Amino acid sequence: MPITLLYHDVTPIQAEDSSGFAGPEAARYKLTPEEFARHLAALAGKVTRSPLAASTPNELRSAPRDAWLLTFDDGGTSAITEIAGQLERRGWRGWFFVSTDFIGTPSFCTHSQLRELRERGHVIGSHSCSHPERISRCSPRQLLDEWQRSRAVLSEILGEPITTASVPGGFYSAKVARAAATAGIEVLFNSEPTTRLSAVDGCLVVGRYCVYRGMSDTDATCLIGDPLRRWRQSASWNAKKIAKKIAGPAYKLLRQQLLRRVSET
Ligand SMILES: [Zn+2]
Numbered sequence: 001m002p003i004t005l006l007y008h009d010v011t012p013i014q015a016e017d018s019s020g021f022a023g024p025e026a027a028r029y030k031l032t033p034e035e036f037a038r039h040l041a042a043l044a045g046k047v048t049r050s051p052l053a054a055s056t057p058n059e060l061r062s063a064p065r066d067a068w069l070l071t072f073d074d075g076g077t078s079a080i081t082e083i084a085g086q087l088e089r090r091g092w093r094g095w096f097f098v099s100t101d102f103i104g105t106p107s108f109c110t111h112s113q114l115r116e117l118r119e120r121g122h123v124i125g126s127h128s129c130s131h132p133e134r135i136s137r138c139s140p141r142q143l144l145d146e147w148q149r150s151r152a153v154l155s156e157i158l159g160e161p162i163t164t165a166s167v168p169g170g171f172y173s174a175k176v177a178r179a180a181a182t183a184g185i186e187v188l189f190n191s192e193p194t195t196r197l198s199a200v201d202g203c204l205v206v207g208r209y210c211v212y213r214g215m216s217d218t219d220a221t222c223l224i225g226d227p228l229r230r231w232r233q234s235a236s237w238n239a240k241k242i243a244k245k246i247a248g249p250a251y252k253l254l255r256q257q258l259l260r261r262v263s264e265t
Pocket of ligand 1: 073074127131167168169
C-alpha cells in the first residue's frame with residue numbers, strides 16, 4: 001500500500017500564475033522552489049528508498065510497505081522548468097498528470113516538453129481534457145469523453161499507451177472511476193487521503209495526501225513516516241466532505257470569500 005503525495009506546481013512568490021492554472025485558489029497548492037527543495041531534502045532524510053515510478057497496477061499492488069510516490073497535477077510548465085530537475089538531482093522520478101486541453105497554452109507544458117519529461121523517465125498520465133470544475137457532476141458520456149480523448153492525445157504525443165490518470169479537483173466518485181476503466185485507464189489517483197487501494201471495474205484506485213504552500217517540510221515528511229499525521233489529514237478531509245455535502249454552494253461561496261480576503265491582504 002504505497003503512500004502517495006499530491007503536489008501541483010512549483011512557482012516563485014508573486015509569480016504563481018506563471019505555471020498551471022491561474023488564480024488564488026490554484027496558488028494555494030503551488031510551493032516556492034525553495035519550499036519544494038526543503039521538502040525533498042527532508043523526505044530524502046526520512047525515506048529508505050526512491051519514490052516509485054512504476055505504473056502498472058500489479059507493481060503498485062505488490063509494492064513494499066514503505067513504498068511511496070510523488071505525483072504532480074495539472075501539467076504546468078514548472079514540471080519541466082523546476083520539478084523534474086529537483087527530483088532528478090536525487091535520482092528520483094515523479095508522476096505528472098496533464099489536462100490535455102491546456103497543452104501548449106501559456107503556463108502549461110508543450111508537446112515537446114511532455115516528450116522530454118517522459119524521456120527523462122517520469123510517468124505521464126491524464127488529468128482529463130478540460131479539468132471540469134466538478135467532474136463528478138459530468139454525464140457518463142462527458143466522463144467517457146474526458147478520459148478517452150485525453151488518453152488518445154497523450155498517447156499520440158508520447159507514442160505509447162497511457163494507462164494512468166488522476167481526478168481533477170478532487171471530485172471523485174465511483175461513476176468517474178467506471179468511466180476511466182471503460183476508457184482503458186488502469187490506475188486512477190484521486191485526492192482521498194488514504195493508503196488503501198481499491199478497484200472499480202478493474203481500475204485500481206489510489207488515494208493521495210495533499211501538500212500545499214506553507215506546509216512545513218516536517219509536516220510533509222510526516223505524511224510519509226507518521227500514520228497519525230496521515231490519519232489527521234484523513235479526518236479533516238472527511239469533515240470537509242460532510243460540510244460540503246450539507247452546505248453545498250454555501251460552503252463554496254464562503255471558501256471563495258475567505259480566499260479573496262487572504263489574497264487581498
Ligand atoms: Zn487539477
